[in-house]
Amino acid sequence: MKSAVIVFPGSNCDRDMAVALEAIGGSKPAMVWHRDTELPEGLDLIAIPGGFSYGDYLRSGAMAANSPVMRAVKDAADRGVSVLGVCNGFQILTEAGLLPGALMRNAGIRFVCRDVALKVENSQTAFTARYDSGEEIVIPVAHHDGNYQADEDTLDRLEGEGRVAFRYSRECNGSARDIAGIVGAGGNVLGMMPHPERSIEPAHGRTDGLRLFQGLIEAIG
Amino acid sequence: MKTRVYVTLKNGVLDPQGKAIHHALEGLGFSGVNDVRAGKLIELDLAESVADEDVEAMCRKLLANTVIENFRIERQIEREPGAAA
Numbered sequence: 001m002k003s004a005v006i007v008f009p010g011s012n013c014d015r016d017m018a019v020a021l022e023a024i025g026g027s028k029p030a031m032v033w034h035r036d037t038e039l040p041e042g043l044d045l046i047a048i049p050g051g052f053s054y055g056d057y058l059r060s061g062a063m064a065a066n067s068p069v070m071r072a073v074k075d076a077a078d079r080g081v082s083v084l085g086v087c088n089g090f091q092i093l094t095e096a097g098l099l100p101g102a103l104m105r106n107a108g109i110r111f112v113c114r115d116v117a118l119k120v121e122n123s124q125t126a127f128t129a130r131y132d133s134g135e136e137i138v139i140p141v142a143h144h145d146g147n148y149q150a151d152e153d154t155l156d157r158l159e160g161e162g163r164v165a166f167r168y169s170r171e172c173n174g175s176a177r178d179i180a181g182i183v184g185a186g187g188n189v190l191g192m193m194p195h196p197e198r199s200i201e202p203a204h205g206r207t208d209g210l211r212l213f214q215g216l217i218e219a220i221g
Numbered sequence: 222m223k224t225r226v227y228v229t230l231k232n233g234v235l236d237p238q239g240k241a242i243h244h245a246l247e248g249l250g251f252s253g254v255n256d257v258r259a260g261k262l263i264e265l266d267l268a269e270s271v272a273d274e275d276v277e278a279m280c281r282k283l284l285a286n287t288v289i290e291n292f293r294i295e296r297q298i299e300r301e302p303g304a305a306a
Contacts, residue, residue: 058284094288100288106237
């Protein structure tokens, strides 16, 4: 599997993501700087990591969504390359228009940093194939702007099309319908606030994130 | 030419910051505050040649996220040379 991790100024989960991809995928991902205008040839997966790109200036993810590399990411996503956005990566994907909706300040204003229980809503996506629908898993979150919002029609469409991948089992940050992660219309883009890369080895306390990567790697071969 | 862009959350979108400010004002003993909504003011210094449509495009593409935010553009009216104050 050939993968890349996009690095923006202020990304801080890029190395965690790289460690996870190498440990599970077997090869080191390319680290691609935000100013690059081209991605390496033949990528199977692009990961957009967590962090505080551009210091969250203007809105979380807003500046990164307009950085040079994102045009190449959009083109790759359109060609069907898998894109995984975690935390700030999810914010960037919504700001870039690759996923619908927006991630606002947590309803309780507080930064939420803890393990959260998630319900796997749809195990038929490339990202959730190793889970069972309805299964509860525990994955850590660490964010200030994770409050997912979209208009009712968009939410209904996401639910109807099975594009809600993960839902918080209990209220976490004010997200509409407790949505924690969604996939794009093409099924090859996933954005989620919880950090699966922080839950892949026993030393992390839990390994529920491991199966996301394993399933994805199997799906994209 | 100075142009101001006001970015505010759409009606119906929960504004956690506005709520916290409201709560703090009440804590300070100010009564009669019915609601607080927090927004952003962005000041642009623009060349005269920049058209209104361009400013609107700036808002739609970057300055506001129209999923959750509204924007209002206020272009400073330049007095015509020689016109009475």
